[in-house]
Amino acid sequence: xxxxxxxxxxxxxxxxxxxxxxxxxxxxxxxxxxxxxxxxxxxxxxxxxxxxxxxxxxxxxxxxxxxxxxxxxxxxxxxxxxxxxxxxxxxxxxxxxxxxxxxxxxxxxxxxxxxxxxxxxxxxxxxxxxxxxxxxxxxxxxxxxxxxxxxxxxxxxxxxxxxxxxxxxxxxxxxxxxxxxxxxxxxxxxxxxxxxxxxxxxxxxxxxxxxxxxxxxxxxxxxxxxxxxxxxxxxxxxxxxxxxxxxxxxxxxxxxxxxxxxxxxxxxxxxxxxxxxxxxxxxxxxxxxxxxxxxxxxxxxxxxxxxxxxxxxxxxxxxxxxxxxxxxxxxxxxxxxxxxxxxxxxxxxxxxxxxxxxxxxxxxxxxxxxxxxxxxxxxxxxxxxxxxxxxxxxxxxxxxxxxxxxxxxxxxxxxxxxxxxxxxxxxxxxxxxxxxxxxxxxxxxxxxxxxxxxxxxxxxxxxxxxx
Amino acid sequence: xxxxxxxxxxxxxxxxxxxxxxxxxxxxxxxxxxxxxxxxxxxxxxxxxxxxxxxxxxxxxxxxxxxxxxxxxxxxxxxxxxxxxxxxxxxxxxxxxxxxxxxxxxxxxxxxxxxxxxxxxxxxxxxxxxxxxxxxxxxxxxxxxxxxxxxxxxxxxxxxxxxxxxxxxxxxxxxxxxxxxxxxxxxxxxxxxxxxxxxxxxxxxxxxxxxxxxxxxxxxxxxxxxxxxxxxxxxxxxxxxxxxxxxxxxxxxxxxxxxxxxxxxxxxxxxxxxxxxxxxxxxxxxxxxxxxxxxxxxxxxxxxxxxxxxxxxxxxxxxxxxxxxxxxxxxxxxxxxxxxxxxxxxxxxxxxxxxxxxxxxxxxxxxxxxxxxxxxxxxxxxxxxxxxxxxxxxxxxxxxxxxxxxxxxxxxxxxxxxxxxxxxxxxxxxxxxxxxxxxxxxxxxxxxxxxxxxxxxxxxxxxxxxx
Numbered sequence: 014x015x016x017x018x019x020x021x022x023x024x025x026x027x028x029x030x031x032x033x034x035x036x037x038x039x040x041x042x043x044x045x046x047x048x049x050x051x052x053x054x055x056x057x058x059x060x061x062x063x064x065x066x067x068x069x070x071x072x073x074x075x076x077x078x079x080x081x082x083x084x085x086x087x088x089x090x091x092x093x094x095x096x097x098x099x100x101x102x103x104x105x106x107x108x109x110x111x112x113x114x115x116x117x118x119x120x121x122x123x124x125x126x127x128x129x130x131x132x133x134x135x136x137x138x139x140x141x142x143x144x145x146x147x148x149x150x151x152x153x154x155x156x157x158x159x160x161x162x163x164x165x166x167x168x169x170x171x172x173x174x175x176x177x178x179x180x181x182x183x184x185x186x187x188x189x190x191x192x193x194x195x196x197x198x199x200x201x202x203x204x205x206x207x208x209x210x211x212x213x214x215x216x217x218x219x220x221x222x223x224x225x226x227x228x229x230x231x232x233x234x235x236x237x238x239x240x241x242x243x244x245x246x247x248x249x250x251x252x253x254x255x256x257x258x259x260x261x262x263x264x265x266x267x268x269x270x271x272x273x274x275x276x277x278x279x280x281x282x283x284x285x286x287x288x289x290x291x292x293x294x295x296x297x298x299x300x301x302x303x304x305x306x307x308x309x310x311x312x313x314x315x316x317x318x319x320x321x322x323x324x325x326x327x328x329x330x331x332x333x334x335x336x337x338x339x340x341x342x343x344x345x346x347x348x349x350x351x352x353x354x355x356x357x358x359x360x361x362x363x364x365x366x367x368x369x370x371x372x373x374x375x376x377x378x379x380x381x382x383x384x385x386x387x388x389x390x391x392x393x394x395x396x397x398x399x400x401x402x403x404x405x406x407x408x409x410x411x412x413x414x415x416x417x418x419x420x421x422x423x424x425x426x427x428x429x430x431x432x433x434x435x436x437x438x439x440x441x442x443x444x445x446x447x448x449x450x451x452x453x454x455x456x457x458x459x460x461x462x463x464x465x466x467x468x469x470x471x472x473x474x475x476x477x478x479x480x
Numbered sequence: 481x482x483x484x485x486x487x488x489x490x491x492x493x494x495x496x497x498x499x500x501x502x503x504x505x506x507x508x509x510x511x512x513x514x515x516x517x518x519x520x521x522x523x524x525x526x527x528x529x530x531x532x533x534x535x536x537x538x539x540x541x542x543x544x545x546x547x548x549x550x551x552x553x554x555x556x557x558x559x560x561x562x563x564x565x566x567x568x569x570x571x572x573x574x575x576x577x578x579x580x581x582x583x584x585x586x587x588x589x590x591x592x593x594x595x596x597x598x599x600x601x602x603x604x605x606x607x608x609x610x611x612x613x614x615x616x617x618x619x620x621x622x623x624x625x626x627x628x629x630x631x632x633x634x635x636x637x638x639x640x641x642x643x644x645x646x647x648x649x650x651x652x653x654x655x656x657x658x659x660x661x662x663x664x665x666x667x668x669x670x671x672x673x674x675x676x677x678x679x680x681x682x683x684x685x686x687x688x689x690x691x692x693x694x695x696x697x698x699x700x701x702x703x704x705x706x707x708x709x710x711x712x713x714x715x716x717x718x719x720x721x722x723x724x725x726x727x728x729x730x731x732x733x734x735x736x737x738x739x740x741x742x743x744x745x746x747x748x749x750x751x752x753x754x755x756x757x758x759x760x761x762x763x764x765x766x767x768x769x770x771x772x773x774x775x776x777x778x779x780x781x782x783x784x785x786x787x788x789x790x791x792x793x794x795x796x797x798x799x800x801x802x803x804x805x806x807x808x809x810x811x812x813x814x815x816x817x818x819x820x821x822x823x824x825x826x827x828x829x830x831x832x833x834x835x836x837x838x839x840x841x842x843x844x845x846x847x848x849x850x851x852x853x854x855x856x857x858x859x860x861x862x863x864x865x866x867x868x869x870x871x872x873x874x875x876x877x878x879x880x881x882x883x884x885x886x887x888x889x890x891x892x893x894x895x896x897x898x899x900x901x902x903x904x905x906x907x908x909x910x911x912x913x914x915x916x917x918x919x920x921x922x923x924x925x926x927x928x929x930x931x932x933x934x935x936x937x938x939x940x941x942x943x944x945x946x947x
Contacts, residue, residue, distance in 0.1 A: 458678060
């Protein structure tokens with residue numbers, strides 16, 4: 014047993030420190046395709062030095078102090094659903110497994126606040142709110158396999174974000190342990206002008222600035238009414254223009270998703286209209302608003318030449334929206350697939366779509382390059398690309414994967430888009446961070462990181478490019 | 481001419497550097513009562529060392545480099561409407577007057593974005609948007625005398641915030657010059673998960689972390705419809721409960737303001753109902769939503785025992801909402817007045833109101849202690865207190881002023897509220913910052929400040945408590 018391991022056992026307890034076995038096997042990496050591929054190909058690096066399960070913020074403090082004293086890297090592990098390589102073990106890493114910090118602390122039905130420990134399961138959190146007639150309103154595809162702390166750490170978005178906000182709009186307060194061991198509780202009131210909003214340091218921090226230990230969300234009452242709409246679009250541009258008019262007119266359907274023809278064929282085989290994309294919407298709110306919104310949306314869409322599509326498409330999406338195939342099922346066919354989400358102002362989104370699809374098409378082996386939009390703003394919209402490559406030699410899967418990412422990111426940036434909408438940076442995007450922040454922005458983030466974590470113990474290799 | 485002054489003249493130009501005269505006289509302090517009182521009583525400290533008017537971000541870079549090399553403090557001055565003492569000159573200070581950086585750079589009618597240099601006047605910015613059928617949607621009482629950069633630096637709120645958001649919800653991107661001279665441009669896309677949102681460092685930075693040079697806002701189209709509602713409330717609690725039900729049901733009137741009886745007498749003398757407060761609302765949005773919202777609000781209010789009041793009260797507020805009396809007019813009567821804005825979760829707001837009004841009433845000389853709410857959230861609401869004290873000896877005005885502030889802040893914090901809703905910290909609140917952030921939160925902010933501004937040149941004395 015190494016010195017670090019024995020110090021951890023002494024500071025916490027035997028039951029909280031794992032050096033082998035099932036817990037360690039399940040905490041070597043997150044859901045990043047590349048880790049799964051390396052595992053599938055028996056090329057994955059070894060286990061972490063040790064897996065530690067804190068039960069309290071005090072436990073986290075103890076771990077971070079030991080890490081600082083011994084210069085040992087610490088990687089926080091929520092529930093492992095990240096897809097950008099934010100969690101990859103190596104033999105020096107303390108894997109800080111937050112899954113045992115999973116208490117519901119309070120649901121406050123007067124102020125509509127719900128407080129959970131950071132390792133609390135997302136779906137269980139939403140169910141706890143719904144049991145009181147409330148909702149967090151945050152529905153990432155990963156909801157059943159992600160933690161509330163992970164939502165914060167990755168600056169996540171949910172499927173209903175267009176009306177109910179991204180995670181930064183839903184969070185009320187955050188408790189975190191800083192690399193120096195200090196516990197901060199940020200967010201005391203509905204709103205403050207008391208210096209910069211320090212909660213924002215942790216939203217998107219990806220384990221690099223501290224450890225999120227507790228989260229309070231500002232809930233909503235469940236909506237009085239819900240309705241669906243669906244339209245065929247003759248082109249991506251036609252659909253984008255309709256979406257722009259809808260949201261800029263002041264309507265806020267929680268869900269507006271626009272699929273290109275390739276994705277309609279894959280996701281809505283029963284509703285395909287040849288060569289057409291599809292726009293689906295979910296309306297929610299007070300009954301009178303839902304009715305007015307559905308009418309207004311229909312008027313805008315039809316005036317722009319979209320054609321009514323069966324609402325059954327929306328119901329089908331609602332039922333299957335969280336289904337994800339296993340990466341391994343593709344690897345077995347010598348196929349690697351992944352998704353890349355970006356965003357852009359309206360005036361640039363057509364160019365982003367066209368140039369990314371074209372850039373992916375140039376990569377040898379690529380058999381699918383498609384996209385849909387899923388999060389809408391007055392100023393623009395996201396795009397969520399899917400690529401798939403079929404290779405003859407399994408050795409080509411990983412280099413092809415990285416080449417596809419490179420093409421998507423560079424084409425997006427060249428067309429004026431932002432390179433990361435809601436999955437984060439992790440390892441897969443870190444060398445492109447200057448395309449989002451500029452060189453001076455990256456330097457600013459590094460200055461903050463170095464000030465908070467002078468020994469560089471927190472999740473090294475993630476978020477910031479190699480210096 | 482000092483060495484600093486001559487370096488500035490050399491780096492910029494003669495016309496941009498002021499060592500006396502009208503420009504210098506008008507840049508000694510902002511709108512903080514205490515500065516005005518000291519001025520009125522001929523006790524104000526001297527002029528700044530120099531006033532500099534940059535024309536470009538490059539000018540700002542040059543000034544900050546000279547300040548760093550010479551260890552000279554720099555205080556950014558927007559248009560001087562701050563009320564917390566964020567701008568106070570002393571004989572060592574370079575006053576960085578942003579008022580000459582006042583170009584409209586672009587109004588983008590496709591993406592609904594408007595970009596201004598930081599010194600652009602707020603009202604002129606809104607008028608530029610409105611000329612295109614658009615709105616920034618940010619209406620602080622100071623709109624005619626504040627700058628768009630100042631809105632960011634103070635984390636401002638406008639009167640229509642309940643629906644259209646506070647400034648952090650409206651800003652799209654920020655250009656700023658860091659203390660080290662780097663220019664950062666933060667905010668490339670409608671939304672990003674690319675590390676912590678670094679724009680947030682400047683929202684509420686109060687000149688302590690750099691100089692905001694350019695701002696882009698995400699605009700809205702002007703609303704299709706507008707309507708008013710007004711109700712008498714038998715008690716603050718009755719009104720708060722109605723507001724809570726309205727906003728938690730999913731309605732978002734841009735304006736919901738609830739005045740206590742004392743403020744109704746002062747602001748709505750024609751609509752007074754004895755011993756009653758008043759709740760006024762402005763509804764905006766698509767016509768169908770405005771109608772549904774007005775009906776729903778009326779139903780909720782009447783069911784809770786509120787009584788319909790004349791809508792003329794709302795029209796009157798709309799007309800007079802930005803009228804502010806001069807501080808001097810009070811000083812001449814040996815009276816000092818000020819406002820203090822705080823916020824709290826719903827369950828604590830009654831206690832905040834009661835304990836603050838009681839605490840103010842105990843201060844010798846206080847003749848007015850009243851409040852209204854003006855910004856509403858699902859989780860709670862703000863309170864905007866006004867105090868007035870009539871003293872026999874003018875020497876007592878300043879100590880009484882600080883005693884009133886102390887009472888309001890301490891009573892708010894003791895009742896579980898947040899100490900600063902939208903005016904910022906400045907000098908008047910800085911020694912109370914730990915009541916909002918905790919000691920570890922203050923230390924975190926100081927760590928960030930020291931990392932970005934190691935020589936401590938940026939607006940010393942503001943935001944952070946003396947260490």
